[in-house]
Amino acid sequence: MSIQVKTSPPYYMLEEIHSQPEWVDRLFQQSDKDPVLQKVLQKLKNKKRIFFTGCGTSHYTAQAGAALARHLLQEANPVQSVPAAELYHHWELSTEDALLAVTHAGETHMVLELLKKARKCGALTVVLTGFPDSQAARNASYVLSTGYALEKSWAHTISFTLGAALLLVVSAHLAESRGYTVPWETIRSGPEQIQQVLDQSARIQEQAKAFLSKEKWLVAGTGTSLATAHETALKVVETSYIPAIPLDLEQVLHGFLAGCDPKTLLLVSAPFASQQERVQELIRAAEKISLSLLFLAPSGLLHQTPRLPVPECHPLLVPLVHTTATHLFVYYRTVCKGMNPDLIRRDQAPYAAARKEYR
Numbered sequence: 496m497s498i499q500v501k502t503s504p505p506y507y508m509l510e511e512i513h514s515q516p517e518w519v520d521r522l523f524q525q526s527d528k529d530p531v532l533q534k535v536l537q538k539l540k541n542k543k544r545i546f547f548t549g550c551g552t553s554h555y556t557a558q559a560g561a562a563l564a565r566h567l568l569q570e571a572n573p574v575q576s577v578p579a580a581e582l583y584h585h586w587e588l589s590t591e592d593a594l595l596a597v598t599h600a601g602e603t604h605m606v607l608e609l610l611k612k613a614r615k616c617g618a619l620t621v622v623l624t625g626f627p628d629s630q631a632a633r634n635a636s637y638v639l640s641t642g643y644a645l646e647k648s649w650a651h652t653i654s655f656t657l658g659a660a661l662l663l664v665v666s667a668h669l670a671e672s673r674g675y676t677v678p679w680e681t682i683r684s685g686p687e688q689i690q691q692v693l694d695q696s697a698r699i700q701e702q703a704k705a706f707l708s709k710e711k712w713l714v715a716g717t718g719t720s721l722a723t724a725h726e727t728a729l730k731v732v733e734t735s736y737i738p739a740i741p742l743d744l745e746q747v748l749h750g751f752l753a754g755c756d757p758k759t760l761l762l763v764s765a766p767f768a769s770q771q772e773r774v775q776e777l778i779r780a781a782e783k784i785s786l787s788l789l790f791l792a793p794s795g796l797l798h799q800t801p802r803l804p805v806p807e808c809h810p811l812l813v814p815l816v817h818t819t820a821t822h823l824f825v826y827y828r829t830v831c832k833g834m835n836p837d838l839i840r841r842d843q844a845p846y847a848a849a850r851k852e853y854r
């Protein structure tokens with residue numbers, strides 16, 4: 496489908512971020528009665544290893560999914576996320592493995608190659624996609640649809656969130672089938688919590704304006720927010736064309752401060768009580784080098800430090816809720832700079848030509 500380019504705000508990226516609560520809700524309702532999901536869960540029961548995989552944003556979706564599975568399944572967790580090309584080139588697969596490949600459009604070269612390899616090795620192949628008629632879907636044993644067969648902006652946002660929501664459902668069922676208690680009510684409050692972030696759009700826009708002069712970003716996350724850090728860094732690179740490094744919270748303190756100066760923004764999603772002491776140390780260290788910090792934290796926390804407004808949320812909802820806040824922050828940062836976030840530079844001849852050089 497070809498979609499007309501927007502030449503002024505609001506761009507498609509914003510429209511798609513705002514439509515998330517509705518589509519996540521729809522996905523939760525549909526997955527409840529999806530017979531394919533039941534079959535997949537049945538097949539997953541006997542698998543020793545389950546790989547969540549993908550490329551680009553979809554790899555970060557897989558990373559979010561694996562962190563959620565780890566949280567839900569604890570010591571019984573068979574899930575790990577590995578980028579598609581790494582799995583393809585460097586891993587042996589067998590009949591004891593299952594591959595859940597996230598690919599929004601379902602045409603990504605490396606994912607297609609990996610699916611072929613996995614099928615040859617006898618691994619179970621499942622594709623999670625917005626396009627159930629895509630090549631990837633045709634190359635898999637099972638297809639789970641995110642329900643969203645659009646992505647009008649090249650800066651993918653809603654497909655990250657829907658993919659993560661779908662992997663959350665898969666992981667929650669997996670955990671239940673292995674005897675763990677799943678907080679379904681909390682999970683189902685996801686759309687409402689995303690909406691709470693969207694209701695803070697004006698404030699997030701103000702924050703974006705306040706940090707416009709920051710020309711390089713570090714983005715830190717931990718546990719279920721680590722994928723948020725990776726996805727946020729990718730999104731700001733794609734839309735604002737500035738360097739951004741994603742890191743786990745601890746790693747920031749091991750060398751990366753040397754590269755920071757007053758032009759750097761360190762955006763941190765670390766909502767877990769066990770790490771608050773480390774967060775305080777980071778805040779003190781940042782002050783010494785005039786490094787600007789912005790935390791994703793509920794009101795009442797971190798009074799002195801600027802924060803992006805997010806509600807208090809369960810670790811299982813962090814990838815959906817915090818990433819919505821950072822997606823909005825990135826959107827406004829880019830638009831306030833007078834740029835169009837939808838195009839990821841594919842409107843510029845050298846970048847369009849570069850894209851033609853690889854499948």
Ligand SMILES: O=P(O)(O)OC[C@H]1O[C@](O)(CO)[C@@H](O)[C@@H]1O
Binds near residue numbers: 550597
């Ligand atoms: O999700 P797909 O369709 O496999 O596409 C791969 C990735 O490439 C990008 O479009 C650009 O890196 C991502 O946003 C996307 O997830």
